[in-house]
Amino acid sequence: MQKITREQLIDKAVSLLSDGTVECVLGWEKGQFDYDITPAVFNDENELRENFVWNDFCGANFSKYLVSKTRKCNGKMLVFLKPCDTYSFNQLLTEHRFDREKVYAVGIPCEGMADIDKIKAACGDGIISIDASGDKLNVHTLYSDEPISVSAESVFAERCMNCKSKKHVAYDELLGEDGDVIESHRFDEVAEIEAMTPDERFAFWQNELSRCIRCNACRDACPACTCEKCVFDNPNSGVENKAAANSFEEKMFHIIRAFHVAGRCTDCGECSRVCPQHIPLHLLNRKFIKDINSFYGDYQAGAEVGTRAPLVDYTTDDLEPGEVFERGGDNA
């Protein structure tokens, strides 16, 4: 259960709306089900009181929405940012993707978001609603009068189990207390894949990526994917076709995307969250982050605004391609 309450957030939003600080509010609203929460723009107190949602399913990273939404808002827009969202916020500012002057950012603490697939696995289908009490989630289903209770921690999304930071790196105002950067184990799974033989690794990714249906959800949710014209939508790029022409091509979409966001990915985990096929896409990005850390020293995209990422910086100490080869050659 989240420490900060829905009412606290609504009150904050209402007060900022009424004193004219902001013109509209970027928040969450209920989708078709209790657990598919979607981002929405709220313009007044009524809308907020009626539809604003804050619960364990508000995983969506709002930073990306600022790119398009602030263009349509004349005044300032209030945005609620969880700690991991603030990294994307800074990264987008570094890339000049929205006007900082048009945003009022309120940092909110996050206790970890739930993964609906884990809940479904534990409680079965037919979920009508889910409510939280203490560190438990009560799941009401069609098939039982009594709610099924699961511990919130046991159904955390992968990115929350390996949470990298409870610290807000950007905000105008903070609700609740700020946390710290966490020593996470997020690279353990990457290391496991690195330890595979090339054949095993190929089989692993073949198995995962062959499920891809090219719905583009990962790209659409990714805060690093804010190109005005995505190469995958651009007929002149030569890679725009949606249907895979051969079994190799489906992999290329994800590999191209991973290269495009390399050095800019903050590891927010939105790609894996939104993937309807449960492909662990974050692992591709984490492999890049892990390599960048080991080649150029620890670097967290979005930790600060305006930093020169290692991949767009040149220093005389940069390692030579040969050193990468020597590190593992074909097995790297």
Added chain:
Amino acid sequence: MQRIGVFVCWCGSNIAGTVDVQAVSDALKNEPGVVFSTNYQYMCSQAGQDIIKQAIAEHKLTGIVVCSCSPRMHEATFRKTAAAAGLNPYMVEIANIREQCSWVHKDMPIGTEKAIILGKAAVAKVNLNTPLTPGETPVTKRALVIGGGIAGIQTALDIADAGFPVDIVEKKPTIGGKMAQLDKTFPTLDCAACILTPKMVDVAQNDKIRIFSYSEVTDVKGFVGNFDVTIKKHARYVKEDVCTGCGLCTEKCPQKKVPNEFNLGMDNRRAIYIPFAQAVPKVATIDPNYCTMLKTGKCGVCSKVCTAGAIDYKQKDEFIEEKYGAIVVATGYNPISMDKFDEFAYSQSKDVITSLEFERLTNAAGPTAGKLLRPSDGKHPHTIVFVQCVGSRCDSCAQKGKEYCSKICCMYTAKHAMLTRDKYPDTDVYVFYIDVRTPGKNFDEFYRRAVEEYDVHYVKGMVGKVTPEGDKLKVQASDLLTNKQMHIDADLVVLAAAIEPDKSARPLATMLTASMDTNDFFTEAHPKLRPVESPTAGVFLSGTCQGPKDIPETVSQAGAAASKVIGLLAKDKLTGNPCVAHSDEWMCNGCSSCERVCPYGAITYEDKEFRMPDRTTAIRRIAVVNPAVCQGCGACTVACPSGAMDLRGFASSQIMAEVDAICK
């Protein structure tokens, strides 16, 4: 669809020896877009070029592929040929089937196969070529010379002589540089001051030349023909236009204990000083590190004695912004520090000196008024040991000194040895050397005279150790020719210290985006064919900033650099290279990735209003490439996440087409 002509060159037997040129031209005939294909013995010859021109007219060619030598060799030739036949010169592609094919293969079938593949790639590229037109930019008709030594002076005089205004920026209070500190110059032994100071006066009197002394370049923006430079003029606390250079202040200043850098610290000057008698500008300068008035606010003697009223303790650093069409780097050299050469006891004994210090000791305007006296006790030295190559030609693993030959030491050491023996016949003079290198007009004759007429003892071998003992310096050395150890009780040891580029060169190179080698010497655009130009357009090199040089070489290079500058400034417009980056504003995210990787600062951003697909308007930040600054390196095209950035003439689609053609 293009109509492409393919022209396969034999290059005599250079290509035809390992490549079946007939097979190549036959195979390429069937490539998409190719309407004509032939081969000829020397495509670059007049007859070969006529074949191309004729084919362009006859077959209405829209693009051509020449399979020949490296584009660095003859791309320009074939572009001119195409232009003469009415074809856009950028519709020409070269397939390098010589350096990258025939010269590296021995086997004809393999060489032929590869030549065909290279030809196919070029054809695939031409299919996507578009005619390009280079842009034009105006030229600011003023030159900047950075450094006021003999190199900078000569360059400035030559440019001014052609009628263009020149500014010299010199960080010291006077121009003149190292040459002003020298006594005599080899091999003719004329006095350095006698030949240098008239040139300094010429500079001062030339109305086309401005001197910014006691100044540095702090910022350089812009590009060839249009540089914007910021010059910081340090406060000298003396009004330059008022000071008459009478020197009264420099005699009355009570602060007498300031090491005199002009004499390399071997005597003292005052806190207000004029570096030497013939300084240009002949203006006093207050050293803020030593001036009591500036440090404590109490004194003011110089101000009281100055009849012109030139002293201004409140003077501030001044920043001057100026536009230039060309920049000449003439930052010169310094002897390296002797800190790492403890074996020669430089730091332990005052009587171990560098060659530049020796110049001052023998100079009539030096600390001893030209008498060769030991710095320690002022006595006349009888046994003098010269050690050559101190820090030059060092082993790279020794972690001290330089790997290169400093070039001037052999000759100035011969000069020092000869002059010492000439003036003081009672001396014993030894020169220890690795090799004596005297290529140059009258150089070897000069060295022979030192040995044969003046009885200088030249010993092949290095000095291992110098140990001060009493008032003697025990010199331990080896004579490699007789394979004997030598022990000499010397009175004076002179070290021919290696020379290195001035420390200001490295940050300056960064500002100019001019490249340097590992020793911090500026790199020339081509070591043989463009020796006075930097690879950065509009930046030229003069003197020892490019490599060790003696005075005659420096002066000729200075003149050469000036002639290149004059050639540039004489143009009203500059034609650019059309193969530059451009950004598709509809795809650009304004993310600054390209700007961060651009080594030339060619990319800026502007906010532009766009009508978006949903009928709204939006202000978007978009990248704009200045085609005059862009050098077409392509770094931005790789950094661009959306693919908005592309290179004209080397578009990603063209490169991919080449790769596809090779892999097919």
